[in-house]
Amino acid sequence: xxxxxxxxxxxxxVLAAQANAYVVFTDQALFEKSYENPTSHIDFSTLKDGTVxxxxxxxxxxxxxxxxxxxxxxxxxxxDSDILIGSTYPxxxxxxxxxNWYGDYIEPVGYTYFNYxxxxxxxxxxxxxxxxxxxxxxxxxxxxxxxxxxxxxxxxVSDLWYGFSKALTVSEPSSLAxxxxxxxxxxxxxxxxxxxxxxxxxxxxxxxxxxxxx
Numbered sequence: 001x002x003x004x005x006x007x008x009x010x011x012x013x014v015l016a017a018q019a020n021a022y023v024v025f026t027d028q029a030l031f032e033k034s035y036e037n038p039t040s041h042i043d044f045s046t047l048k049d050g051t052v053x054x055x056x057x058x059x060x061x062x063x064x065x066x067x068x069x070x071x072x073x074x075x076x077x078x079x080d081s082d083i084l085i086g087s088t089y090p091x092x093x094x095x096x097x098x099x100n101w102y103g104d105y106i107e108p109v110g111y112t113y114f115n116y117x118x119x120x121x122x123x124x125x126x127x128x129x130x131x132x133x134x135x136x137x138x139x140x141x142x143x144x145x146x147x148x149x150x151x152x153x154x155x156x157v158s159d160l161w162y163g164f165s166k167a168l169t170v171s172e173p174s175s176l177a178x179x180x181x182x183x184x185x186x187x188x189x190x191x192x193x194x195x196x197x198x199x200x201x202x203x204x205x206x207x208x209x210x211x212x213x214x
Contacts, residue, residue, distance in 0.1 A: 021141075021142040021143065021146055022139050022140070022141050022142055022146055022149060023140045023142065024137070024139060025136075025138040025139070025140065026135065026136060026137060026138075026139070027128075027136070028129075028136045028138075031127075031129060031136075031138045031140075032105075032167070033167060034137075034140065034166065034167055035127050035129075035140065035164035035165065035166060035167055036164060036165060037164065037165050037169040038129070038161040038162060038163050038164050039162070039163030039164075040080065040082070040161065040163045041159070041160070041161050042079050042080055042159070042160040042161075043104070043158070043159055044079070044087060044101065044103075044104055044105055044106055044157070044158060044160075045103070046161070047061055047063050047064075047074065047078050047079065047106055048063070048077075048078060048079055048080055048081060049061055049062075051063065051064070053072070053101060053102070053103035053104075055069065055070065055103075056069070056186060059072045059185070061078075063075050063077070063078035064078070065098050069191050070102065071100045071101055071102050072100070072101045073098045073099070073100055073101070073109060074098060074099055074100075074101045074106070075097060075098055075100065076097045076099075076120075080134050082121070082122065082162075083119060083120060083121045083122065083128075083162060084118075084119070084120040084122075085099060085106070085117065085119055085120075085157075085160075086098060086099060086117070086118055086119070086120075087099055087108040087109045087110075087114040087115070087116065087117060087118070088116055088118045088150070089112060089113040089114055089115065089116055090116065090150065092113070095110070096109050096114040099117060104158060105133075105156050105157060105158040106156060107154075107156040107157075108154065108155050110154075114152060115154050116150055116152070116153060116154075117149070117150075117151045117155065117156075117157060118148065118149065118150050119139075119146075119148075119149045119151075119160070120147060120149075121141075121147035121149075121162060122147055123147070124139035124147070125143070125146050125147030125164050126141070126147065126162050126164065127139060127140040127141065127162065128149060128160065128161070128162045129160070129161045129162075129163040129164070130151075130157050130159065130160050130161075131157070131158045131159035131160075132151065132155045132156060132157050132158070133155055133156040133157075133158075134152065134155050137151065137155075138160075185213050
């Protein structure tokens with residue numbers, strides 16, 4: 001996947017488009033620090049029923065709505081059994097339910113309003129990472145019910161990964177040094193307090209003993 005970052009306009013479009021609570025990543029390295037090991041990859045070379053793209057317009061599949069000499073419109077369930085990919089527009093609460101397929105990438109259908117691709121991972125939300133015409137883009141849900149993601153205006157998608165698990169957090173050496181340094185300081189302080197308390201108790205015991213002898 002590329003590591004090209006979105007422009008400020010594109011990122012603003014993503015954040016403003018949906019009120020859903022999810023985190024948007026445009027930095028691939030930052031995303032990969034939090035998530036790893038995707039279970040599924042869609043490269044948009046074939047439909048889920050095995051249909052291969054043809055440039056002559058003769059594409060026969062119940063997953064295709066219309067065809068032309070250079071693209072085919074694919075239903076939202078056409079790519080995978082676990083997620084839906086279609087076209088919509090912000091805040092409409094509706095969907096067109098198709099994207100235009102060009103053999104190795106998809107774009108929104110673009111009929112006046114439907115210029116935004118959406119990805120719906122269903123009730124069991126999963127992080128999604130994408131290669132797009134604007135660079136790397138990823139979404140991570142804030143809760144398990146938040147699996148609807150909206151891409152920026154007019155962006156096309158050539159690869160999609162999903163089914164990530166959370167990456168195991170490994171402390172950096174500097175963090176470990178600070179941690180052990182702090183623990184050492186606490187241990188030294190505790191030992192000194194113990195030694196001081198023991199010495200004081202010893203002095204008190206001796207003082208009491210001598211007073212009894214007087």
